[in-house]
């Protein structure tokens with residue numbers, strides 16, 4: 001078992017999971033039902049997580065996730081949060097402190 005992906009967006013996590021499964025990689029989603037009261041940011045330990053069940057799939061899974069990141073970041077660039085954390089372009093919110101991406 002190896003965690004390959006986590007994010008605060010259940011839709012995105014589901015997309016990653018279905019893409020991995022479509023490539024023949026067995027995986028599960030954890031924390032699927034723990035996210036979110038309404039209007040309340042779930043703590044990072046409650047974010048949905050994608051785990052592969054066979055560690056030998058790890059390098060392939062990472063390649064697939066990387067290619068998905070590249071697609072979603074085509075029109076944006078990494079940014080730095082006011083807390084000092086460097087955030088990847090596909091995230092609109094700081095994973096560390098929860099601030100929204102500044103305009």
Ligand SMILES: [Zn+2]
Pocket residue numbers: 081082083084085094095096097098099
């Ligand atoms: Zn931050």
